Amino acid sequence: MIRLLVAFVSGAVFTVGLAIGGMTRPSKVLGFLDVTGRWDPSLAFVMGGALLVTSIAFRFTLQRRSPVLDSRFHLPTERSIDARLAIGSVMFGAGWGLSGYCPGPALASVVTLAPSALVFVGSMMLGMLAFEAFETLRARQSSRETLLAQQSPAAS
C-alpha cells in the first residue's frame, strides 16, 4: 500500500515538474529541437536539473543493499548496444520531433481532452501493444527455429 502511495506522489511531483519545466508545451519542446532555427535551450536545463539530483541521489541509493520498501532494486539488466537500441531510439526521436511529445508530457496532456493529445496517446499505446505482439511473434519464431535445428543436427 505504501509503495502505491510512493508511486502516486512520485507521479504527481514528476508531472508538476514537467509542467513547470515547459515540457507539456510541444511548441517549447520543438523550439529546443530546432537547433538551427530560433533555438530555445530551456529544456536542456530541465534535463540538467533532473540529472543534478538523480546523479547524486542514485549514487548514494545504489550503495544500499536494497531500497527502503522492497527487498531488491529493479534495475535494467540489458547491457548491449545493438540495433534494437539504435532503431528504437531513431523511431522515438522521429516521433518526438514530429509531435513535440515524449511519453510523460503526452500522458499528462490527456487531461486537456484536446483531440490531438488523445490521438497521440491512443496511437502511442497502440505502438506499445504492437511491440508486445512483435516480441511474442519473434519469441515463437526463434523457438521454432531452435526446434528445427535440434531435429536436423547434421544440417552442415
Place this chain on the structure above:
Amino acid sequence: MTDFAPLPALIGGVLIGASASAMLLLSGRITGISGIAGGLWSREAGERSWRWAFVAGALVAAAIVRAVRPDAFGLAPNLSVVALASAGVLVGFGTRLSNGCTSGHGVCGIARFSPRSLIATCVFMAAGGAVVFFVRHVAGGAS
C-alpha cells in the same frame, strides 16, 4: 515563438529528479514513463499496480495544474491525424524497442552512467533534431 526560461526549467527538472530519486530509494524502481505506460497491462499484478498508481498521480496532478495554470499545456503542432498517429506509434514502439525514453534513458540511465542510455539519448535527440530541421527548414512547413 517560445522564450528562453532557464529558471522554471531548472526547477521543473529538479522536481523530476526528486521524483525519480524517491522512486529508486523507496521502491527500487526506475522512473521511465515508457516502461511505466508499457507495463500497465503486464501479466503480473505486482508489476501493474504501482504503474497504475504512478499514472493516477500524474493525471491528478496534471488536472490540478491545468485548473490553476491552463497555459501550462500547449497543443501539438498542426499535423494531419495520420501524421500525428504515426508519431504516436513511432514513440510507443520505438521507446519499447530501445527500452526507454527521455526519463528512463535521459534522466535515470545517464545518472547510473549507463553507456546504453547515453547513446540512446544522443540518438533520439539527434533524430528529433533532424526531423524538426527537415519539417521546418527543408520542407518549409508550418513551424
